[in-house]
Amino acid sequence: MKSRFQIWDSRNLPNVYNGHSNGMTVNRRPASRRSTPFSVMPSQLIILIENGGVDLGIPGLVDAILSKLPDVIPDSFRAKLVQMIRDKITEWTDTVAEEFELNLNRYSSAKGQFYDDVQILRNGSASYNDLKDTLIKLSKANIVSDLLILTHGSDDRIVANGNINGDAIRAMKTENGAPLKIRSVYMMNCVGSTLNQAWIDAGAKVSCGTKKNNYLPEPTTFFFFRLWKGGDSFLVAASKAYEQSIAAINGLIKAALSALPWGVGNMISINAADFDFVQDSAPEIVGDGAITIQSKDLSFTQSMKTQMFTTTVVPTKLLKRMRYMRQMELTGTTKTMTASPACIGMIKQFEGFKDKRYTDAGGNCTVGYGTVLHNGGCNESDSSELPYINGISETQATELLVTRITAAQKAVQDLVKTDLNQNQFDAIVSFVHNVTPEVFAKTKVLANLNTDSLGGVVDEMRLWVKAREAGNVVVSKNLVERRTKETELFTRPVNQPTAVSASMSRYSRQFYDTGEHSLLGQIIDKVKNAPIANISELEPTQMYSVNGVDFNYGQIITMGDFYENYQMLAGADPAELTRLKALIIRSENDYKQTIFAMGPGGKGPDDDEWETATGGRYLDLAAVNNSHFAPPHPGSAFENSLKANNKLKWRYYHEQAVNTARAGTNSDDMNEALKINAFGDHFLTDAFSAGHLINKEEVMDSFLAAVTTNGSVNSTGKSVLGQIAKKAFTGGLKTAFSRYQTSATKAKVNGYLDDAGMFQTLLEGILEQKPEMVANLFVKAIH
Structure with missing residues (x-):
């Protein structure tokens, strides 16, 4: 899971938190932390402990550490090393075991200062029913609980008497008839982490569990509880506990290695943060991580499922690399830097474009990329609205946005005393644009920047995700996504400074779609005259008419998916071409926004829309599209195949275009040559698509050879189709097929198709009767 956790800083909330996210004005006037008052509830600490204490996790941690030590350590010394490691971990664990297990008196300070009571469910009482009854009883008594789970576990499972999994946890809420009053869960x-969402669904405000197997149950839990009692927020306590555990492990290993003879240990450099088992032990936090042990005025009227947000804590080694990379990448001082085109594009994506005036979520009249015209709703009488009565162009909206970004940029230049690289500068400018320069000046984000605490910068930025919506302060999904992208940008090394490369690193899909064909073609058409420095220069002016409908070069490249050959395109109905152009532009907008963070964006067309626009031709062409795939391998059974491939198809049209140009006598002839060449470039661009690097005939042949023998489905085929049937025969597919009753067929399917086994039998019959069709679908799946 990517690191993507952000919450609003309720500790240092300024009186005015002013900004926008997707056109939403955020808390423009002083506001209370909550929309309605709740009584301060008493609190209780619940500890579920099973097989705890010294043995919990120690053997696994010792073995994991030893597996990472270099082979130069003599076997005779390893036994001593094991004992040293075990003694130190036991020392940590005993401290925690005493505090958590041995005597309730050990909780006296916590009980009086932080909790009204402490209850331990241990071994015999550490059962699902005991835990459920305790939580329900406390919830009905209006007592808020903190829950510490100190047991073994596995995927979707806590080891205790009774079955404690995600469904069982959610069932507690059902039995209670309302969300449980759980403030926090630490596991x-x-x-x-596989149980985090279940606890949130049951009513918990925040939950933490490890990413994978936990090799650091101690001393992480000890550090967490100490930080939690000390007043740190849940997020900070869980994050720092993990980092302190890594530091402790590093100190332990260093001390152990220093005891090696002849100074061998001093020549060995080891960082526990690089160990895979340490990274597996990273905590993932879901929910409102700003909650502290003092947070008792909470509302439990609904679960937080719709407000779920998550972080996976990143080891400090990343922050050290950030500092190193920053020094390598500095191009000037912060005072001389400006926001890059990528930064402007990213903010455009956050704000969203609307060409008409609208009243935003904060109740203010807004236009374009989230520019507020005036406080209060749009009324057509305020003078600030007059220039936009008939709407606003994207260019005008960008100008207004850049004016606001310039103000944020100046604030960063004036206030930040630490030199930043371009990615860091852009991320902070975006953050300041959202919260306003006035608020930024008072935040801990700035304080951490000016003390060069990069980890602190990231942690503090993550806290700004709450907004006022419909009169209530809530976690905003838009702000969660914004903080995610800003913090990811802040921590990303600057490899290539162009807007294209910076944004491409955020984008990965297995498809090669219409919009990508078109954009690549537009780049080709543009750079034939001069290089381009940025994708924002991509505004095609050269158009080519096809039966009265104008297309740019890139848009003609896309036509290879809609017409079998250029002659069909040249004779196409103008109405059909007009329909296709509208869909192509939608696909372009989708990819411009997704890849380059430019333009209005929007959802691209689906197969049904392309099928309708082409009169039912689109999917038929896709079934016989060998010419879009790579040539056969030399020496393969299909080396001399007469079926086309993308290399032959492109060469055919390129040669035809060259001949047309050579024979031409005027500009119309040259344009015709360019249109032919553009159509052929569809197959050239296909050659650079991962899904088209295969030869279709070879793959189909290999598939059929693997799943059939002499025309009949073999054991491999039955296994493959069985897995497909098991996964596919659900939901709408199951409903649709279950209505049908079959007679005897070659596939021997009789009765209703109402289970996966019957569906598998049907698939086997189809494979035997229509092998080419099934093989073609297989190629489409891997394509």
């Missing part, structure tokens, strides 16, 4: 069991 030390393995793969606790």
Whole structure:
């Protein structure tokens, strides 16, 4: 899971938190932290402990550490090393075991200062029913709980008497008839992250569990509880506990290695943060991580499922690399830097474009990329609205946005004393644009920047995700996504400074679609005259008419998917071409926004829309599209195949275009040559698509050879189709097929198709009767 956790900083909330996210004005006037008052509830600490104490996790941690030590350590010394490691971990664990297990008196300070009571469910009482009854009883008594899970576990499972999994946890809420009053859940069991959402669904405000197997149950839990009692927010306590555990492990290993004879240990450099088992033990936090042990005025009227947001804590080694990369990448001082085109594009994506005036979520009249014209709703009488009565162009909206970004940029230049690289500068400018320069000046984000605490910068930025919506302060999904992208940008090394490369690193799909064909063609058409520095220069002016409908070069490239050959395109109905152009532009907008963070964006067309626009031709062409795939391998059975491939198809049209140009006598002839060449370039661009690097005939032949023998489905085929049937025969597909009753067929399907086994039998019959069709579908799947 990517690191993508952000919350609003309720500790240092300024009186005015002013900004926009997707056109939403955020808390423009002083506001209370909550929309309605709640009584301060008493609190209780619940500890579920099973097989805890010294043995919990220690053997696994020792073995994991030893597996990472270099082979130069003599075997005779390893036994001593094991004992040293075990003694130190036991020392940590005993401290925690005493505090958590041995005597309730050990909780006296916590009980009086932080909790009204402490209850331990241990071993015999550490059962699902005991835990459920305790949580329900406390919830009905209006007592808020903190829950510590100190047990073993696995995927979607806590080891205790009774079955404690995600469904069982959610069932507690159902039995209670309302969300449980759980403030926080901290789990030390393995793969606790798989239960985070279940606790949130049950009513918890925040939950933490490890990403995978937990090799650091101790001392992480000890550090967490100490930080939590000390007043740190849940997010900070869980994050710092993980980092302190890594530091402790590093100190332990260093001390152990220093005891090696002849100074060998001093020549060995090891960082526990690089160990895979340490990274597996990273905590994932879901929910409102700003909650502290003092947070008691909470509302439990609904679960937080619709407000779920998550972080996976990143080891400090990344922050050290950030500092190193920043020094390598500095191009000037912060005072001389400006926001890059990529930064402007990213903010455009956050704000969203609307060409008409509208009243935003904060109740203010807004236009374009989230520019507020005036406080209060649009009324057509305020003078600020007059220039936009008939709407606003994207260019005008960009000008207004850049004016606001310039103000944020100046604030960063004036206030930040630390030199930043371009990615860091852009991320902070975006953040300041959202919260306003006035608010930024008072934040801990700035304080951490000016003390060069890069980890602190990221942590503090993550806290700004709450907004006022419909009169209530809530976690905003838009702000969660914004903080995610800003913090990812802040921590990303600057490899190539162009807007294209910076944004492309955020984008990965297995498809090669219409919009990509078109954009690549537009780049080709543009650079034939001069290089381009940025994708924003891509505004095609050269158009080519096809039966009265104008297309740019890139848009003609896309036509290879809609027409079998150029002659069909040249004779196409103008009405059909007009329909296709509208869909092509939609696909372009989708990819411009997704890849380059430019333009209005929007959802691209689906297969049904292309099928309708082409009169039912689109999917038929896709079934016989050998010419879009790579040539056969030399020496293969299909080396001399007469079926086309993308290399032959492109060469055919390129040669035809060259001949047309050579024979031409005027500009119309040259344009015709360019249109032919553009159509052929569809197959050239296909050659650079990962899904087209295969030869279709070879793959189809290999598939059929693997799943059939002499025309009949073999054991491999039955296994493959069985897995497909098991996964596919659900939902709408199951409903649709279950209505049908079959007679005897070659596939021997009789009765209703109402289970996966019957569906598998049907698939086997289809494979035997229509092998080419099934093989073609297989190629489409991997394509």
